[in-house]
Amino acid sequence: MTEKTTTSPDKIELRADPVTRDIVDVADGIERLMGNRDLYARMLRRFRREYQDSTLPIRTALAAHDKNLAHRLVHSLKGAAGMIGAHRLQERASQLEQAIRTDSDDQRELLASLTPEFQRVLLLLDVLLEGSPPPGMPVQVPSRPLMEDAALLSHLMELLSHGDGAAIDLLEESSASLRVILGDAALQRVSEAIHEFDFDEALEVLGETSGGSGI
Structure with missing residues (x-):
């Protein structure tokens, strides 16, 4: 029997993908951790593990x-x-929290609106962490790996x-990822050049950086 290989946190492709940002804003999550992708990946795994039952514990407590x-x-x-x-899940949870605190009559309605958003987040985490959704579970987001370091730099160049x-x-969408790849100093130079529409200068900086990093 072949043992399933678990992808290590540093191999997980975490990118500021605009398609998935409405569900989980990867760039924001990485920024909150000062660009630490490994720590962010561990947080995603912990979230997926601790909330595998979705809203069931909340529903049980309310019942x-x-x-x-x-x-x-x-x-x-x-x-x-x-x-x-x-953030959308956070907002719906905030609304339900307020309803519970004030003993509002719309608790069940708010829980019902929170549930599908919760499922979207969990399904997206399955895609990000494992590369594919669980068998038999439909996913409304692309089931593809997010952009790798080399691909991101190549596309920008x-x-x-x-x-x-x-x-x-692309620079704005992937700033957190680019900071990890390039470092703060190089990213600052690239950003300034691009915003001044000096694309040749930006290409030169990227060429120096990618050549030195082996990407």
Whole structure:
């Protein structure tokens, strides 16, 4: 029997992908940790492990009329969602937390609106951490690896070489990843050159950096 290989945190491809940002803002999560992708990957794994039952514990606490437990569970979820960049889930958890605290009548309605967003986050984490969704579970996000270091730099350099203004969008979308790849000093030089539309200068800096890093 072949043992399943688990991808180590430093091999996980975590990128500021605009398609998935509405569900989990990877760039924001990495920025919160000062660009530490390894730590962010561990946080994603911990979130996926601790919340594998989705909203079931909250639903059970509310059904048992255990207001204190329900409030504590939702409060913890709100904080954890914010740390990984799952902002829509964080907002829905905040709304439910407020409803529980004030004993509002719309608790069940808010829990119902939180559940599908929770599922979207968990499914996306399966894609990010494992590269594919669980068998039989449909996913509404691309089940593909996010851009690798070399691919990200290559794409940016291609845009710059063609004088394509989309380089500015890519720079902003992937600033956290580029900071990890290039370092603060080089990223600052590239950013200044691109925003001044000096694409040749930006290409020169990227060439020096990628050549020295082996990318």
